[in-house]
Amino acid sequence: MAANAALVLRPLPAQWTPPSTWERYIPAPTPARPDTRDRKGYEAAAVYVLDLAGRELSVMALDSDTISADTQTGEHLFTDHFSKGLVPPRIRLGTCLLRYEPDLASAEVLNALLAEAEPLARQLLDNLIPVPGTGQFDWTPAAMDAAQRAGHLIERRPYRGTKHDFPYRSGRQVLEVNASDLFRVWPELVQEEWAERTGKQLAYAVENVHTEAYRAWQEPQLRKRLWDILGDGDLDKDAALTVVGVRAWMHGFRQQKAGDLVPVDAEVWDGIAVHALHIRDDSTVAERQRVERRAVDAAAAVGVKLLGVTEWSTDQLRQRRAEIRAELEELGARIGELEKDLKPAKALRRAKVSRVLAWQEYGDTDSAVGRLAGLSHTAVGALREVLEKDDEESE
Numbered sequence: 001m002a003a004n005a006a007l008v009l010r011p012l013p014a015q016w017t018p019p020s021t022w023e024r025y026i027p028a029p030t031p032a033r034p035d036t037r038d039r040k041g042y043e044a045a046a047v048y049v050l051d052l053a054g055r056e057l058s059v060m061a062l063d064s065d066t067i068s069a070d071t072q073t074g075e076h077l078f079t080d081h082f083s084k085g086l087v088p089p090r091i092r093l094g095t096c097l098l099r100y101e102p103d104l105a106s107a108e109v110l111n112a113l114l115a116e117a118e119p120l121a122r123q124l125l126d127n128l129i130p131v132p133g134t135g136q137f138d139w140t141p142a143a144m145d146a147a148q149r150a151g152h153l154i155e156r157r158p159y160r161g162t163k164h165d166f167p168y169r170s171g172r173q174v175l176e177v178n179a180s181d182l183f184r185v186w187p188e189l190v191q192e193e194w195a196e197r198t199g200k201q202l203a204y205a206v207e208n209v210h211t212e213a214y215r216a217w218q219e220p221q222l223r224k225r226l227w228d229i230l231g232d233g234d235l236d237k238d239a240a241l242t243v244v245g246v247r248a249w250m251h252g253f254r255q256q257k258a259g260d261l262v263p264v265d266a267e268v269w270d271g272i273a274v275h276a277l278h279i280r281d282d283s284t285v286a287e288r289q290r291v292e293r294r295a296v297d298a299a300a301a302v303g304v305k306l307l308g309v310t311e312w313s314t315d316q317l318r319q320r321r322a323e324i325r326a327e328l329e330e331l332g333a334r335i336g337e338l339e340k341d342l343k344p345a346k347a348l349r350r351a352k353v354s355r356v357l358a359w360q361e362y363g364d365t366d367s368a369v370g371r372l373a374g375l376s377h378t379a380v381g382a383l384r385e386v387l388e389k390d391d392e393e394s395e
């Protein structure tokens with residue numbers, strides 16, 4: 001994102017105090033606060049949310065039930081967000097719990113924490129990179145580090161100054177690598193076929209790259225090769241590897257290979273609807289291929305490289321057939337209901353046809369009776385045979 005752009009802070013109102021309905025009494029002390037027995041706490045928390053589009057960092061004090069249900073509090077960041085290149089539009093940087101820390105439940109304290117998180121939020125925003133052609137962003141090591149540091153800053157606030165305070169990233173050594181650096185050091189990973197893949201297919205390719213990178217990291221020679229070029233200091237035998245920015249790199253690679261055209265997935269191209277009209281539920285492979293070629297040519301004429309067109313046409317065929325199956329299922333259900341309603345009437349008709357046939361009057365042929373009853377002459381004939389057989393057996 002644009003570096004050095006303003007970051008707007010949205011603090012709590014200076015006069016804010018927690019509502020009395022949030023109050024809870026703490027029946028027993030906690031390890032971090034042995035003096036909390038019979039103290040008042042709050043079933044609430046302060047949530048720190050970063051909005052990407054507005055470049056806003058806000059703090060919201062909410063009760064626990066509201067936090068669980070409120071979508072405005074943003075998404076927690078997990079490992080998958082970093083590895084898959086997913087940056088939520090609203091990020092929940094961290095949550096400061098107030099249940100055991102009533103002293104933190106003031107606008108002054110929570111707004112001060114907001115100010116502390118501001119440099120890290122700015123670093124996060126300024127180091128995100130665009131994913132070409134999507135309007136979305138991906139992570140860099142600097143952006144990921146800022147997000148994790150901000151989370152640590154906020155989550156540890158209740159423990160600050162106690163023996164239970166915890167440092168940032170205590171534990172194993174981690175080599176954080178940008179995808180561009182990884183592919184520069186290890187070009188064998190790059191697949192030319194990525195240039196023809198759709199966004200969904202590239203998402204699978206991103207996962208494959210992480211799988212291959214993990215496997216390579218288990219090989220001592222490859223691990224040393226990566227560390228010598230990208231690492232700093234001595235390599236620990238238990239060090240971990242984290243790669244970010246793969247999604248953005250792949251989309252950039254795809255854009256580069258497209259030359260003057262803009263890669264667009266067929267399913268989202270705004271000109272695809274007119275071509276979808278030419279795919280029927282009984283279209284042959286050859287017919288669909290002709291539609292695909294016309295769509296690709298039409299897209300190229302307006303500067304678009306259409307991707308995944310075969311998958312798109314196959315999906316259209318499946319949709320058409322699924323629609324027919326759904327209509328058939330609905331029709332079958334309707335007829336079934338009608339047949340249930342007709343069952344008594346059919347039984348009555350059969351009884352009356354049987355009475356007419358039993359008279360054996362001249363002119364009551366199968367065709368004549370059938371016309372009266374709305375039956376075929378063969379159906380009437382079959383019923384006549386049943387009646388005659390019954391008569392024979394009764395004699």
